[in-house]
Amino acid sequence: MAHLLGADGISLRIATRTLLSDVSLGLDDGDRVGVVGPNGAGKSTLLRILAGLSEADAGRVTRVGGSTLGMLDQRDDVPDGVTVLDLVHGSADIHEWASDARVRAVHEGLLADLDLDAPVTTLSGGQRRRVALAGLLADDPDVLLLDEPTNHLDVEGVAWLAEHLATRYGRPGARGALVVVTHDRWFLDAVCTRMWEVRGDGSGAVDGYDGGYGAYILARAERARLAAVAAEKRDNLLRKELAWLHRGAKARSSKPKFRLDAAAALIADEPPPRDELELTQMATKRLGKDVLDLEDVTVVLPPRGDGPGSDPAGRVLFDHVTWRLGPGDRYGVVGVNGVGKTTLLALLTGRRSPDGGRVRRGKTIEVAQLSQEVHELDELGHLTAVEVVERERGRIEIDGKELTAAQLTERLGFTRERAYTKVESLSGGERRRLQLLRLLVAEPNVLLLDEPTNDLDTDTLAALEDLLDGWPGTLIVVSHDRYLLERVADRQVALLGDGRIRDLPGGVEEYLALRRGARAGASDSATSYGTSGAGLRGGGVESSAPVRTQAEIRVAKKAISRIERRLERIAEEEAQLHEDMVTQATDFEAVGGLDARLKELATEKGELEMAWLEAAEVAE
Template structure:
């Protein structure tokens, strides 16, 4: 059954064409992902596919009797209680429990936060489709705009399984690359619609293969034909593809110079950025961090609800050392944001002691949108009121896909995702040495996520992050700390995947044994202290990153010398430069050998 057929569609804004000559057909059972940078028109296209918006040109035809529903990025719920909106029944109870909605049943819909309203609206879409598509109210096509926002890791895993089982067509926009890969790897048809600078490209996957991977490969071939100067995007996407193809067991730090042999892939975005990722000294202005960053001793937090004290977490011992890369995970409501606030000094701990080093400069990107002056330009917003924008502001903005034109645009012209991206740049521009990120991936496009990951690869400070994006956590975090039911906290072996497997086992969804609970003090150290037999893991991790950065510079030196030699004709000059090249290559080989030794120690 054809749900919707789009032919020759064009839509433009006053300052640009979002897309034109777009042709796509969605039939029942299809899996379609829409990708593109913030502001490229992804949400607009979803609204055209549902009939909520008419294009400037082209035809949109809907199948006879096709039933289509959409989860908006910021849904507006009808008045009444959540229970009245969702209805009752076992299916509703099951979905509401999995999405963390059941405690909201007695709340009025106009009292919900944006994240709560999003989860309630998602529950309604899923309930109406009853998992199999055979219910009386089931839809033929389900359109989801950022469905994983405001969900914890367990809920996202459950949602993926639920969507895979549905027989309806699925059209979605999401920044979650794990979800993109899984939901576009189907026995039936799957495709990726890519929006890139006013153009639209359709990437169809072969049966059983991932349309997301197909898109990455096809994009690489197209951009290779179009322009060699897309080096920034090729580097970022090359890292991602190499990381993806190595598989989960190998998704740990690897020498960045060795990723040059991976399949060249790129992702769309502004052209002629004028800045190469490796040429940008990303942390050059970061304040030097002393030996002490933050230490939590027997910290706990509690609040009063109706006069009764409620403990969120307790007994947390945590040492954040220079170079730390910590991910904090836990179900929604477990206290992740509260813990980050305590680490950042934004909230006092009810119990215990917090020690902060004298050299610490905190940069905090939280979940809430800080106020932005709509009339200020992007570059003026980043620089702040006390100084003029400089070349470092320009380079940082370009790193996060604000090209020269976008930097002079007023904030009011930005999309919601672009504003979120700007807020992230504002935090980084303050040059902190302790970076705290609370759900940083919400509303960011895939290009910005890759840029942020690349930035953090070379960033010299300490990092603490809470996120529901598994791919992001795998890339940026060395250690995973879990807030457990009951408020205890411990270090998790196996990273995010290990924690999810444990939670599934504890919930009885698999036959895997549950893990035992380790002692509090030993398990909650973000970075274990050095043993007598060798350097501490934090020292090894820091040396690994430093060696990787040196390898990148050494590889660039070798590449530059090889290019010089290729252009030379004078035999004397060739001999001289050849000697220099040999020395540079020897230095690179030495660094790679050092990296391998450190990697073995880390493992």
């Protein structure tokens, strides 16, 4: 296995912060490395040093002669007049790349919806990133460094990129190595065989782990366990030392320096805390049985121009859709860009009215939405993070303990310095965490998250998921992050651009199968394992005789797991409803409402049980 790139004794300080200290790393043929760590730890800086785009204070980076290197940076400076084709292929003639199946696959995976002759400066930020990524993959460098390549890619695009990279750099005998910085944990597990963790704790260390993200988490858990054992031992020794010092006779007061030194050594041995972030579950207002219902809703975009790409009739985003959200429902929403995901959230929040039908809102609901760009903070840029929280609520009681706004921001991972930094100077990840805290202190009972993983590191995402595990309200998550969707959502739905909301008993795998079928011109024949969920009108995928490939069997097994989790939740809710009927037996109106909810659950359970049977036939 040939050596391609090495970093020896790399060190870097920025102002008073140590980002990297005596770091040595190496890349060989076939290496696929994922880089993780807190925001601001120096992950992007490390990549730029390896690429030769930034200089370290000490150490050196060496590369094997004749090897090529390419990097996808988070910066996208492009000269005026450069077209998509120019940026991807330079001055190469069409016949030089069009005959290459690998390059054609790159075009299909990343550029299918773009005009190759369009100037790059006219594209959106996400489209420019895809063009830059396509250019790198077409060049096919020996060492490929990617900084957040999944940003602006939908679920389908992330799956395509993972398969492409795993095939290119993971096939037997492949020449080349890959290093990728990303917060997408599904992508890390699907692509990477090694992990580098940039600690970001001031030590400047970069730790290496074998395996993908799952193996890295297991190794970190073991490290935490060993640290806990060491801490317990240290605490016991400290108690003994302090007890001895307390009991020491005055006559010996000049002699305990050895003991003092021993105690100081024990305290100095205490490692800095790895995870200072804590997302706290706050109260939520009580939800009634009615939450949000879309009833026969139609949404039509206004007509657009008469030139290329025009749509004089207006595009139908939703065509007589009915979708009912009950208390405690947890949905993940997937779909390609432009099919109406953001519009769906706008309907639920009341920021947009339907062109037909109506949106029924429960009397007790309090909706909060975490938007993609958190522009809500723009008008508060002159305030500090603490002041922003104080505007919502100065104090809040959690677990019987009253906390101030400053204490809440500290729990969310803000140091004292950053907590009193103006919002306009905060990083993207800090702004997103701050906006999430603003939403939570308002104690909503319906939470809408629009691409919540943007700008958040893996530790913050884990804390967010832990918080959402105990979220008692109704949750809707729009995301391209498969790991997040499968972790926090009980059910998933898709917007495929046909005006409907489709239930996905098989989760993201089923969605990808539907998209593959659509591209092949056979979306109606894509295999499904169940009818539409309760309250979905025209949202289900028609069943057909399943083709029992390994892929379809995996989809079926995921469907079974997802359905069983939902059935467990239904059983728990039914038990609670029966208890409520006993305690409210004299309140006929309340009993009637509880009985109506029981009937809704019975209908949903029947559909899920049928879907489970159909999936089980395929999974056998």
